Amino acid sequence: xxxxxxxxxxxxxxxxxxxxxxxxxxxxxxxxxxxxxxxxxxxxxxxxxxxxxxxxxxxx
Numbered sequence: 001x002x003x004x005x006x007x008x009x010x011x012x013x014x015x016x017x018x019x020x021x022x023x024x025x026x027x028x029x030x031x032x033x034x035x036x037x038x039x040x041x042x043x044x045x046x047x048x049x050x051x052x053x054x055x056x057x058x059x060x
Contacts, residue, residue: 002033002041006048
């Protein structure tokens with residue numbers, strides 16, 4: 001079972017139709033499961049995963 005390390009929340013936005021009517025919707029966070037060197041699995045956003053891989057040379 002993966003643990004959430006990211007504290008990001010969904011963003012609220014509007015759907016806009018051709019007739020310019022607007023309805024609420026959610027833009028959800030792109031969460032990815034990453035296995036760390038100690039074998040534990042964590043859920044990170046894609047941007048956090050990219051940064052982690054860049055600075056720690058961790059293969060996904």
